[in-house]
């Protein structure tokens with residue numbers, strides 16, 4: 316099963332994506348995680364992506380489509396994928412459709428996380444992330460050891476600084492919101508869920524929306 320998670324930054328796609336992946340037994344793929352790992356490792360991909368990411372701009376479509384095609388062809392994703400933040404422009408949605416068709420599969424559900432902008436800004440500006448596992452936390456200062464005890468340290472992502480947050484929301488409206496219209500126009504199975512509320516409640520809504 317291939318599920319596309321759509322929604323603005325801070326809507327909870329990462330956290331809920333993990334939970335949906337665990338419940339469906341299908342791995343999650345997050346281009347943001349792939350790119351951050353590349354930046355950390357100092358690879359060519361990381362060097363190319365870093366500037367865009369720090370500003371909250373989108374990494375070019377050709378780079379993202381390369382990541383998507385390479386990942387989906389791996390045996391890890393043979394049973395499908397929960398795609399978190401992977402499709403952020405209409406050309407990326409078109410590229411994903413072509414890539415899945417080539418693999419003899421397709422996007423089954425597009426799950427859209429609905430949430431107001433002021434809630435997003437509050438969430439993102441209070442967020443820190445484990446530098447080892449990339450798990451997000453709220454209510455913890457940067458610099459302390461990861462509360463999960465994994466040995467990592469909590470850091471503030473450069474793109475969770477206020478100016479970058481505002482830019483990411485602008486970019487979302489301009490470039491990613493049209494992706495939803497594109498899927499609707501394609502006749503895709505588009506499901507909206509209310510992304511505000513307790514983690515478990517949102518997970519239950521998401522699983523109901525994907526038919527579990």
Ligand code: AMP
Nearest residue numbers: 346347367368372373374400401402403
């Ligand atoms: P995320 O962790 O999903 O918030 O992604 C962090 C940053 O990585 C984004 O602000 C973009 O700069 C970049 N990025 C991740 N996925 C994509 C994508 N599908 N298209 C373009 N840029 C992306």
